[in-house]
Amino acid sequence: MEFKKALVIVDVQNDFCPGGALGVPQGDKVIPAINKYIKVFSSKKMPIFATCDWHPVRTKHFKDFGGVWPVHCIQNTQGSAFHSKLKLPKETIILYKGMDPEKDSYSAFQAQELNGTGLLHLLGLLKISELYVCGLATDYCVKSSVIDGLKHGFKVKLLLDAIKGVDLKAGDSRKAIKEMTRKGAKTIIFKKTGG
Ligand code: VGL
Ligand code: ZN
Numbered sequence: 001m002e003f004k005k006a007l008v009i010v011d012v013q014n015d016f017c018p019g020g021a022l023g024v025p026q027g028d029k030v031i032p033a034i035n036k037y038i039k040v041f042s043s044k045k046m047p048i049f050a051t052c053d054w055h056p057v058r059t060k061h062f063k064d065f066g067g068v069w070p071v072h073c074i075q076n077t078q079g080s081a082f083h084s085k086l087k088l089p090k091e092t093i094i095l096y097k098g099m100d101p102e103k104d105s106y107s108a109f110q111a112q113e114l115n116g117t118g119l120l121h122l123l124g125l126l127k128i129s130e131l132y133v134c135g136l137a138t139d140y141c142v143k144s145s146v147i148d149g150l151k152h153g154f155k156v157k158l159l160l161d162a163i164k165g166v167d168l169k170a171g172d173s174r175k176a177i178k179e180m181t182r183k184g185a186k187t188i189i190f191k192k193t194g195g
Pocket of ligand 1: 011053069106136137138139140142
């Protein structure tokens with residue numbers, strides 16, 4: 001049986017790229033690889049989801065209000081905009097997360113369309129059973145999206161050439177990849193096809 005696939009692009013936003021408020025070292029380096037995956041999914045008419053970290057000005061996610069992070073990805077700012085090199089097709093389904101001022105949320109499964117429809121519901125409607133996950137950051141939103149995907153029973157492919165981590169502590173990303181694979185994610189790297 002063929003598994004219906006969807007691409008899930010996590011938080012490729014300016015604030016997570018070098019120069020951004022919470023810049024992942026070399027975060028922008030994953031964009032060419034992500035664009036290749038986008039082309040493949042787009043050409044096969046397979047769904048593409050892109051999540052946005054999308055915070056209000058005051059949230060317990062931020063250091064100033066009891067969290068751990070500097071202010072980043074404030075709704076409708078340049079910092080929360082997708083990186084300009086990311087080539088999202090117009091049919092991309094955009095999902096937003098982190099709007100609750102009282103809570104942290106890292107997983108794409110906590111993200112929803114502006115009308116409130118969440119990822120799990122959309123995957124059900126589209127009869128998707130396999131997720132291809134890429135983006136930023138390996139040790140936070142990518143990890144928690146992958147683990148939630150596995151918990152919900154999806155097959156998950158982690159796109160190793162299209163993820164980068166924060167590494168607040170050295171080795172965090174490496175550990176995150178180990179944890180994801182231990183829990184059942186398979187890792188893949190884009191095969192060169194000559195162009
Ligand atoms: C993220 C830290 C804070 C992420 C979001 O997208 O991985 N990391 N907010
Ligand atoms: Zn955040």
